[in-house]
Amino acid sequence: MRHDVVVASVRLRQFSGECVLHYRTIADYWSRPVVLGQIVRLTGDFNKKVADESRRKANDGAFFGWLMKLVEFCAIFGLSAVVINGGIKIGTFAAVLAGLKSAAQEFQGAYHTMVTMQACFPYLWRCVRYLNLPNDLWERRDKLSEVRRWFGERVDLERLQAPGEIPEDRIPLRVESITFAYQGGTLPIFRSLTLAINQGELVAILGPRSSGKNTLLQILAGLLLPTAGSINVPPHLRVLHLRYEQHLWDRPLSDTLYFGWMAAHGVTRVEDLDDHTIAKGLDICKELELHKNLVNTIEREVRSRTNPSIKGIGKLSDTSDISKDSSYRLQLACALLAHPEVLVVHTPVAHAAWNDGGRLMDVLRRYVDERGMCSPPGQVHIRRPRTCVVSMEKPVYLEKAHRVLEIEDGQVRQRTAHSIS
Numbered sequence: 001m002r003h004d005v006v007v008a009s010v011r012l013r014q015f016s017g018e019c020v021l022h023y024r025t026i027a028d029y030w031s032r033p034v035v036l037g038q039i040v041r042l043t044g045d046f047n048k049k050v051a052d053e054s055r056r057k058a059n060d061g062a063f064f065g066w067l068m069k070l071v072e073f074c075a076i077f078g079l080s081a082v083v084i085n086g087g088i089k090i091g092t093f094a095a096v097l098a099g100l101k102s103a104a105q106e107f108q109g110a111y112h113t114m115v116t117m118q119a120c121f122p123y124l125w126r127c128v129r130y131l132n133l134p135n136d137l138w139e140r141r142d143k144l145s146e147v148r149r150w151f152g153e154r155v156d157l158e159r160l161q162a163p164g165e166i167p168e169d170r171i172p173l174r175v176e177s178i179t180f181a182y183q184g185g186t187l188p189i190f191r192s193l194t195l196a197i198n199q200g201e202l203v204a205i206l207g208p209r210s211s212g213k214n215t216l217l218q219i220l221a222g223l224l225l226p227t228a229g230s231i232n233v234p235p236h237l238r239v240l241h242l243r244y245e246q247h248l249w250d251r252p253l254s255d256t257l258y259f260g261w262m263a264a265h266g267v268t269r270v271e272d273l274d275d276h277t278i279a280k281g282l283d284i285c286k287e288l289e290l291h292k293n294l295v296n297t298i299e300r301e302v303r304s305r306t307n308p309s310i311k312g313i314g315k316l317s318d319t320s321d322i323s324k325d326s327s328y329r330l331q332l333a334c335a336l337l338a339h340p341e342v343l344v345v346h347t348p349v350a351h352a353a354w355n356d357g358g359r360l361m362d363v364l365r366r367y368v369d370e371r372g373m374c375s376p377p378g379q380v381h382i383r384r385p386r387t388c389v390v391s392m393e394k395p396v397y398l399e400k401a402h403r404v405l406e407i408e409d410g411q412v413r414q415r416t417a418h419s420i421s
Contacts (some may be wrong), residue, residue, distance in 0.1 A: 262340030
């Protein structure tokens, strides 16, 4: 029983540690409710395993009750002999006994309070520290209110300008005169930067290292707030920020692939996936040319988990032994399966072999043009536009993008693929 308690405790701590380590991924995939549900489930399992520990604590709590009875017994046994011998009167005996019982009760209450404080203090202190960390919630609330007002005005304007079209799909993502500098930085990275990205575009942002392109992508995704100016992203659009994680979650490959889709649809287990979603995830992996052995492993694993009649494959796979290139493709497949309206990707070709970079850019272009990956082609017109913004360190595969923006001296200039050598 003690071993079960330790195992449940280790599982809960490991999962909580993974959540802390990958908090950015959890936030980017809108999966806080799903992860919270898993933590609640692990916590419930842990609580069931600590029944014996709870009984031990109950015995500790009753310690002073037992001690009080022992003291009372000793007092009655000892003082009764004195009363019989005429040493004290019966009234004195009763008063002494009542005083001992009252004192024991007070000490019992103090002991309970001390044990409770000792058990709760470390956790309460952690909560106090966490709740007093600096945050930007009030600033984000005010900016969201401004974006909603701006969005309402733009919708009304678009209805007048294009009555036959969907106004929400015509509103661009706008960066208005922003200035940004990291805390402690001496010079701002951007000064009065303005740009617009239309929905339904694949936009490549080009620039050398430390030019600010990754910072700009984080601003577009809402991870960073500008020092001045405004970011106006239509609030109905889901923006997914994808940055390559060198160390993936210590989870089966099937969990990694379907993580984004499950988070977007409130599904907590791979076992609850439907056949259509399973097939779509595998098709996206094939489009990205993920290694055939990995695709087969994921398929066998997910089929055995969703269909109890299929014989299991034994120990589930993990992400510890796959290559860097396969790891990136798996993360990109997870993002495409999540099907966000806006996909922000850091250096998509930097982690791929030279011959494979064009393939990855082709997939991202198809995601934008077809408004999704591996979706019914006849339903393109009824799906919302998909937008993709990628950062590039080298001027390669720029012809795949609808537009190329180059960062230079804190400003963005539109370029053509042929004008960049």
